[in-house]
Amino acid sequence: MSATAEPILEVEGLKKYFPIRKGLLRRVVGQVRAVDDVSFAIAPGETLSLVGESGCGKTTTARCILRALRPTAGSIRFRTEEGRMIDVANLSRGELHPLRRRMQMIFQDPFSSLNPRMTIADIIGEPLLVNGMRDARERRRRVAELLDMVQLPAAYMNRFPHAFSGGQRQRIGIARALALEPALVVADEPVSALDVSVQAQIVNLLLDLQDRLGLAYLFVAHDLSVVKHMSHRVAVMYVGKIVELAPTEPLFTRPLHPYTEALLSAVPVPDPRGRSKRIVLEGEVADPSRPPTGCAFHPRCRYAVERCRLEVPALREILPGRAVRCHRAEELELQAVAVPADRRVAARAS
Amino acid sequence: MAEPILSVVDLRTWYHTEEGVVRAVDGASFEVFPGRTLGIVGESGCGKSVTARSILRIVERPGRIEGGRILLRRREPDGSERVVDLVRLDPRGREMRQIRGGEIGLVFQEPMTSLSAYHTIGNQLVEAIRLHMPLSRAEARARAIDLLRMVGVPRPDQRIDAYSFELSGGLRQRVMIALALAAEPRILLADEPTTALDVTTQAQILDLVRRLQGERGLAVVLITHDMGVIAEMADEVVVMYLGRAVERGPVDVIFHEPAHPYTRALLRSIPSVLARPRERLATITGSIPHPYSRPPGCPFHPRCESFVPGRCDRAVPAETRLGPRHVVACFLHGEASAETPH
Numbered sequence: 001m002s003a004t005a006e007p008i009l010e011v012e013g014l015k016k017y018f019p020i021r022k023g024l025l026r027r028v029v030g031q032v033r034a035v036d037d038v039s040f041a042i043a044p045g046e047t048l049s050l051v052g053e054s055g056c057g058k059t060t061t062a063r064c065i066l067r068a069l070r071p072t073a074g075s076i077r078f079r080t081e082e083g084r085m086i087d088v089a090n091l092s093r094g095e096l097h098p099l100r101r102r103m104q105m106i107f108q109d110p111f112s113s114l115n116p117r118m119t120i121a122d123i124i125g126e127p128l129l130v131n132g133m134r135d136a137r138e139r140r141r142r143v144a145e146l147l148d149m150v151q152l153p154a155a156y157m158n159r160f161p162h163a164f165s166g167g168q169r170q171r172i173g174i175a176r177a178l179a180l181e182p183a184l185v186v187a188d189e190p191v192s193a194l195d196v197s198v199q200a201q202i203v204n205l206l207l208d209l210q211d212r213l214g215l216a217y218l219f220v221a222h223d224l225s226v227v228k229h230m231s232h233r234v235a236v237m238y239v240g241k242i243v244e245l246a247p248t249e250p251l252f253t254r255p256l257h258p259y260t261e262a263l264l265s266a267v268p269v270p271d272p273r274g275r276s277k278r279i280v281l282e283g284e285v286a287d288p289s290r291p292p293t294g295c296a297f298h299p300r301c302r303y304a305v306e307r308c309r310l311e312v313p314a315l316r317e318i319l320p321g322r323a324v325r326c327h328r329a330e331e332l333e334l335q336a337v338a339v340p341a342d343r344r345v346a347a348r349a350s
Numbered sequence: 351m352a353e354p355i356l357s358v359v360d361l362r363t364w365y366h367t368e369e370g371v372v373r374a375v376d377g378a379s380f381e382v383f384p385g386r387t388l389g390i391v392g393e394s395g396c397g398k399s400v401t402a403r404s405i406l407r408i409v410e411r412p413g414r415i416e417g418g419r420i421l422l423r424r425r426e427p428d429g430s431e432r433v434v435d436l437v438r439l440d441p442r443g444r445e446m447r448q449i450r451g452g453e454i455g456l457v458f459q460e461p462m463t464s465l466s467a468y469h470t471i472g473n474q475l476v477e478a479i480r481l482h483m484p485l486s487r488a489e490a491r492a493r494a495i496d497l498l499r500m501v502g503v504p505r506p507d508q509r510i511d512a513y514s515f516e517l518s519g520g521l522r523q524r525v526m527i528a529l530a531l532a533a534e535p536r537i538l539l540a541d542e543p544t545t546a547l548d549v550t551t552q553a554q555i556l557d558l559v560r561r562l563q564g565e566r567g568l569a570v571v572l573i574t575h576d577m578g579v580i581a582e583m584a585d586e587v588v589v590m591y592l593g594r595a596v597e598r599g600p601v602d603v604i605f606h607e608p609a610h611p612y613t614r615a616l617l618r619s620i621p622s623v624l625a626r627p628r629e630r631l632a633t634i635t636g637s638i639p640h641p642y643s644r645p646p647g648c649p650f651h652p653r654c655e656s657f658v659p660g661r662c663d664r665a666v667p668a669e670t671r672l673g674p675r676h677v678v679a680c681f682l683h684g685e686a687s688a689e690t691p692h
Contacts, residue, residue, distance in 0.1 A: 053548035054519075165637040195393035195638060196575065197653075200619040200631035207630060222548065225578075225621035229629055248627035266553035268578030270620050272601045275582060280557050281550045284518055337623045 007041035008183050008216045009065070010085065014038040014074035016060050020289060032289045034060040036240035038074070039315070044183065045210065047217040049227045049248075051263075052237035053285055058220045061237075062186050064089075065218065066105055067096055078103065079183070101131060101180035106173055108189035113173055114161040120147075120172055121157035127179045146175040150205060167198035174205065178213070188220040203229050224267050228252060233321075236260050239286050239296040242315060245323040253336045256324040258301045261334040274339070295326070303332055353423065354381035355536055355569050356405070361418035363397075363404045372641040374400040374413065376593035377679075379669070380586070382537065385563065387570040389584030389601070391577060393616075395638055396590040398573045402541050405571075406450050407441035424453065425536070452482045455530030457523070459542035464526060465514035471498075471525050472510035475532055482533030497528040502558060520551035527558065531566075538563075541573045556583060577620050581605060586675065589613045592639070592649035595669075599676035609678040612650045648681070656682055 015037060020030040035057040042048045050058040063069045065076055067088055077085040078099060088099060107113040114123055124146055125139045133139050144154035150171040161169060170190065177185055190206070191199040203226060210217060219230050227234060227248075234251045236244045236259065244257040255261045265279040281300050286292050292299050298308040307327050315325045326332075363375040375397040382388045390398045403409045405420055420436040439446045450456075458464045466474055475494035479485060485493065491510070498506035501524040514522055523543065530538060540559070544552040556579065563570055572583055580587055580601070587604040589597045589612065597610040608614045618632035636653045639645060645652050651662035661681055669677050670684030678684070 053550060165640075167637050196577070196616060197393060197619050197634040198637055199621070200633045203621065204630050204633060207628065223621070224549070225623050225625075228623050228625050228627060229621045229631060231627065252623060262550060264623065266549040267623050268552075268556075268576065268582040269624065270577040270581050270605070270617070270622055272581045272584075272605050278553055278557075280553050284520060284551070285548075339624060 006043065006079075008044045008079045009218070010041045010075075010077040011061075011065065012039045012075045012077070014061065014064060014076065014089075015072045016057075016064050016069060017072045030289050033240045033291060034288055035064065035071075036288075036291075038237075038240075038242055040235055040242065040245060042184065042216045042218060044216050045214045046233070047210065047219050047231045049219040049221060049231040049234045050237060051221055051224060051227050051234060053222060053263075055239075055285055055288060056237040057240040057288070058237050059188055062188055062218060062220050066103060066186055067091070101127070102182050103184040103186065104177040104180065104182040106170075106177050106185060106187040106190045109193050114169060116161055119158055119160060123161070123172065124157070124176045124179055127176065131180055142179070143175075146179055149178065149209065150175045165198070166194050167201055170194065170202050171205065174202075174209070178209070181213075182215070184216045184218065186218045186220070189222070190219075191226060192221065192223060199226070206230065224252075224264065236263065239288050239291050241296065241325060242323075243297065243325045245315070247321055250322065255334050255336065256318070256322060256329045256332075257297075257326050258303050258332065258334065259297050262300075264337050265335060267337070269337070279335070303328055352384055355384050355423045356382040356571075357419075357421040358401070358405065359419040359421065361401065361404055361420065362416040363400050363409055363413055364416045365413045367412055369642050373593050373644060374641070375404060377666075378418075378588070378590065378593075378595040379677075380588045380595060380598055382569045382571055383585075384536065384569050385567040386585040387563065387572055387583050389580040389587045390571065390573045390590060391575065391580050391587060392590035393575060393638055395592060395641055397593040398575075398590050399541055401590070402539055402571070402573055405436065405539065406454065406456065407436060407439065407446050408450070422449065422453065424449075448482070451478065451530075451535075452533045453535050454537045454539055455533070455535035457526050457530045457538065457540040457543045459545050465522060465529075467513060467515055470511050470513055471517075475510070475525075475529060478529055478532040494528075494532075497531060498525070500562075501525070501528045501531075502554075503528070519547055520554060523547060523551075523555050524558065527555075527562070531562065534566075535568070537569045537571065539571045539573075542575070543572070544579065545574070545576070552579075559583070577617065589616070592641075592644060594649060594679060596650065596680065597676075597678045599673065599678075603673065603676050607676075609672055609676070609683055610650075610680050611654045611656045611682070615653075615655070648679075 014035055016035040017031040017033050019028040020032060022029045038061055050061060052058050064071045071089050075087045076089045078088050079085055121140060121143050124143045128139050128142055143157050147154050152171050191202050194202060221227050231248045233247050235242045238259050244260045255264060262279045262281050283300050286296050294309045294311055295313050298304040313325045313327045315323050317323045318329055359379050361375050361378045365372040365374055378401055380388060392398050404415055415437050422434050422436055424432050424434050426432055472494055476490040479490040479493055495506045495510055498510060503509050503521060503524050544555050584601045587601050588595050591612050597613045608617060615634045619634055621631060634653050647663040647665055648667050651657045665686035667679045667681045668684055668686060669679045671677050
């Protein structure tokens with residue numbers, strides 16, 4: 001799936017800097033460049049995942065798009081119901097309101113995002129009420145429909161959140177997000193707090209709902225295994241910038257950025273026969289208030305040359321649909337995910 | 351293989367709450383060998399952390415060890431060895447205090463809460479060293495710097511005077527490991543040591559644990575929910591579900607010839623970087639029951655594909671040996687245990 005055809009969302013040159021203030025006068029002494037020149041697009045029915053380690057700016061990017069934060073610079077063009085593209089980056093609250101129902105959010109911790117004093121019917125029905133569905137009977141009918149969509153019995157609507165398990169609460173969170181028939185759902189680590197056996201159910205549910213409703217997902221996650229199961233395309237972020245953007249399969253089988261390579265290599269493969277020589281990165285993620293000169297990854301990069309220290313690489317499309325922010329992308333032969341020997345045989349046979 | 355340094359036999363740790371008895375650990379047995387890593391894996395409520403707390407005798411009220419043995423092979427000053435049952439020791443007594451942090455070093459998930467914010471990491475290290483070794487403050491400080499260097503803390507002579515909040519998550523976990531190794535333990539007990547860390551930092555810490563184990567012949571008990579980390583690190587694996595060790599065996603057997611339906615289902619449901627993009631995951635129906643409403647019989651039966659009515663819901667399956675080191679508790683493979691069902 002390509003995002004070039006009629007995207008639902010187009011982000012361009014997005015920046016979010018947080019000032020660092022010091023002293024009695026709270027003078028600005030520096031900037032944390034949490035998001036620093038991020039661009040991507042998402043098509044209807046598509047999942048784009050933002051991946052990276054803590055502090056890479058993936059959550060800040062998501063919050064800017066939902067306008068929970070006001071971006072420092074850049075545009076966030078979002079398609080209206082009528083098909084026009086509107087830049088939401090600088091809209092006021094009032095101007096945003098009619099667009100809000102088209103973009104919804106699913107959170108990591110379903111418990112803290114559900115009000116413990118409200119019944120499930122109230123929690124899921126609230127956005128309906130706020131958006132003008134005054135008739136209580138009609139609302140309950142719609143809540144029942146939404147519960148069915150997330151595979152929960154309609155009878156649950158009179159219960160309170162504490163009566164539910166983590167997985168059920170996440171289903172309730174999803175039902176609420178879908179209440180207003182959004183076109184885009186931003187999901188920030190929606191399964192990372194769940195147990196494995198429940199996580200699988202929620203991943204499948206999200207995939208099914210997308211196929212059925214044509215939703216676009218912006219999926220924010222740190223777990224590359226879950227990302228593999230969810231995404232059409234993946235954007236890897238490092239210190240506020242997208243360093244690689246690619247369709248899912250080639251990103252995993254043929255990474256083009258050394259950071260992607262290291263990230264893939266660090267993921268433990270759930271197979272003892274897959275124990276391999278991994279690339280262990282030295283040092284730590286750079287401080288976004290004092291990013292290194294040139295490419296922010298260069299101090300940890302085993303392929304870095306003089307140029308990487310001096311020049312900030314641009315995000316370049318070097319293969320169709322594949323963009324990478326690395327001076328040496330064309331010449332490097334990077335490692336893919338290590339496939340255990342017996343699986344390689346199995347894959348060839350099938 | 352050498353003799354185990356730690357043997358846990360049929361451990362039972364229950365919590366007596368007002369709402370009823372929670373059998374947090376209800377029949378767990380395994381052995382830990384020098385120079386090898388035992389992985390204990392399971393989802394929330396499986397009892398893996400309570401097992402660790404039981405070994406250390408830090409189970410807090412209303413929890414209590416109800417039965418079983420925790421046999422530790424201790425080294426005497428004269429070089430001979432003696433087996434002690436930790437269950438019989440006074441949790442606050444001198445011997446248990448020597449063992450906890452002395453012979454068994456501990457690493458927890460969140461070093462921020464396990465390290466004091468009021469003392470420099472150097473002071474905490476010096477204190478831990480002097481608790482278990484007859485050294486002066488100056489000697490202990492020199493050893494603390496050595497320990498920090500050994501766990502890969504850069505500029506250890508400066509970092510020793512830092513506070514834990516001044517360090518990154520990865521560095522804090524390294525300090526936590528230095529602290530665990532301060533008294534030269536023979537066993538390292540690590541409860542979700544990398545769960546709060548990013549993957550590249552996790553890879554660094556797992557590498558460190560492996561290196562230290564190789565250098566010192568440490569026995570490692572690694573408790574985690576992450577099958578990837580288990581595949582990466584463990585020699586032997588114990589799979590727990592609702593307080594019971596449902597299967598244990600060598601890591602390759604657990605991953606490639608799992609015998610318990612729970613182990614099989616769990617392995618199938620793990621997302622993998624090797625999957626096809628957008629591939630649906632196999633799921634386990636239902637969810638983990640609340641600890642107060644523990645199913646009778648085999649605790650996994652309501653979610654089990656191979657459930658046999660009248661059998662799995664009536665009696666608890668006993669452990670059956672399938673191979674020299676491969677043990678499973680399931681009626682597909684064996685009979686009921688002598689204990690009364692509950």
